[in-house]
Amino acid sequence: MEAIWTLGSPPSGQFSPLSGQTRSDVVIIGAGITGLTTALSLAESGMHVTVLEAHTVGAGCTGGSTGNLYSTLAKGLAPVRKKWSDEVLRDVVASRSQAIDSIEATVSRFGIDCGFHRRPLYRLVAQGKESMRDALEEERQAMLAAGLTVQEAESNALPVPIITGVKLENQAQFNPLAYVRGLARELVHLGVTIHEHSAVRDVDYKRGVVETEAGAVEAEHIVHATHTPKGINLLQSVMLPSREYGVSARLKPDSAYPQGTFWVLDDFHSLRSYHHDGDDYLMVIGEKHKVGEGEVDDVYPRRLRDYLSDNFDVQDFTHAWSAQQYSPADELPYIGRWHGRDKVYLATGFAADGLVWGALAGAILGDLILGRDNRWHERFDARRFTPVKSAKQWAKENVSVATHFVPGYLSVSKLESLDDVAPGQGKVATLEGEKVAIYRDDDGKVSVLSAVCPHMKCLVHxxxxxxTWDCSCHGSRFDTQGEVIEGPSYHPLARRTKDS
Structure with missing residues (x-):
């Protein structure tokens, strides 16, 4: 699966892996929009910054995002209003608007070719979903309370049958992968050191040392810009990890491509267009589910392809991809210092809105490290304590973890032979008394790994x-050879036998 953003993005793999020991003022784990925005703020103030990326720049959640930039939230502002106040609502919109302006200014300043355009945003009730009218009205009132100018959506905004909707002008879109890779090139000119293919294996907070397989960075400040902090953090108990899918298509000649960000309140689909090198593409995002609990086969991308085919004149499908989200318990992201560690920083809980939150987080974290005031830090402080606002999701997520932990171990069936695993199939089973994750590729080659996630010992699925092997407890994901793809785990799944 490959995101459409590879079209129009500079090639990856431009930065060498970390090798040996080095020293830096700040080490940032993660080269997505959060990490690189933080690096920009610090480098411009004269600090020496080292960025460690497990894969390639932007290849994680940033490169799998929608490329939509908006001052509201995908889930809506109404849930924030229910838990907080209109003042908080206005702060959410104002801070996100500021972050979008900052992205636009960075694009203009460095001349980053990423297709940045201001576009309207629509929230629409689809035909057959009349029950969503009240929810849309509740959202419209929240938008107004946040200080937004809300218009009625045009009846022909989409060919999808629509009952009613609202429209916000002056939102934006871009190619997120092209943006961060363009920004990375500029950061090198500012003295930032970037290392790709440098997965972090451990952090010694007492000594301020971040270790990879082949090297280590000693730094005064450590930033976790990895969408969820690496290792064990209490915030992981109040965040729901989920995945969402995207597919893109070219339409038949003379078809109109809708211009804007469209959130359709049916089973919730997000639509937008993308133009590259003379060609237009239409994409749809949706089919969200909890990590490790998804259906099998190609069901989610297939449903999205069917959705496009049912509503548009599709010529052919071009790309399919997915991305991970971590939803916060009290509806706001966590940005700031790690509990108990004043020189360790994190940014997480972005839900489906990570591009704008990531840009805002970069500015906040940069100011914290530099000792500067930031008007948004207190609002989104990672150390805030909101037990009442967080209680419902805390209970939901931790019941889910418990449900997967003990029953998961008990429900694994015994496997008599590796021959019971078919080509292209992965299976968790008990083999010789141990829970293992077995995969046989299409050529018949078998890999056998421990099925126990190194993070907190849940079983992978x-x-x-x-x-991939996915852990439903806290969202760690691994490839068929056991290497970490994303999530809080530092270490890969342990190999149990050599490939055969």
Whole structure:
């Protein structure tokens, strides 16, 4: 699976892996929009910054995002209003608007070719979903309370049958992968050191040392810009990890491509267009589910392809991809210092809104490290304590973890032979008394790994759509050879036998 953003983005793999020991003022784990925005703020103030990326720049959640930039939230502002106040609502919109302006200014300043355009945003009730009218009105009132100018949506905004909707002008879109890779090139000119293919294996907070397989960075400040902090953090108990899918298509000649960000309140689909090198593409995002609990086969991308085919004149499908989200318990992201560690920083809980939150987080974290005031820090402080606002999701998520932990171990069936695993299949089973994750590729080659996630010892599950091992407890994901793809785990799944 490959996101459409590879079209129009500079090539990856431009930065060498970390090798040996080095020293830096700040080490940032993660080269997505959060990490690189933080690096920009610090480098411009004269600090020496080292960025460690496990894969390639932007290849994580940033490169799998929608590329939509908006001052509201995908889930809506109404849930924030229910838990907080209109003042908080206005702060959410104002801070996100400021972050979008900052992205636009960075694009203009460095001349980053990423297709940045101001576009309207629509929230629409689809035909057959009349029950969503009240929810839309509740959202419209929240938008007004936040200080937004809300218009009625045009009846022909989409060919999808629409009952009613609202429209916000002056939102934006871009190619997120092209943006961060363009920004990375500029950061090198500012003295930032970037290392790709440098997965972090451990952090010694007492000594201020971040270690990879082949090297280590000693730094005064450590930033976790990895969408969820690496290692064990209490915030992981109040965040729901989920995945969402995207597909893109070219339409038949003379078809109109809708211009804007469209959130359709049916089973919730997000639509937008993308133009590259003379060609237009239409994409749809949706089919969200909890990590490790998805259906098998190609069901989610297939449903999205069917949705486009049912509503548009599709010529052919071009790309399919997915991305991970971590939803916060009290509806606001966590940005700031790690509990108990004043020189360790994190940014997480972005839900489906990570591009704008990431840009805002970069500015906040940069100011914290530099000792500067930031008007948004207190609002989104990672150390805030909101037990009442967080209680419902805390209970939901931790019941889910418990449900997967003990029953998961008890429900694993015994496997008599590796021959019971078919080509292209992954299976968690008990083999010789141990819980193992077995995968046989299409050529018949078998890999056997421990099925125990190194993070907090839950069992992984086979993701048939993406051919990965996913942990439903806290969202760690691994490839068929056990290497960490994303999530809080530092270490890969342990190998149990050599490939055969």
């Amino acid at each position: 086979w993701n048939d759509i993406e051919s």
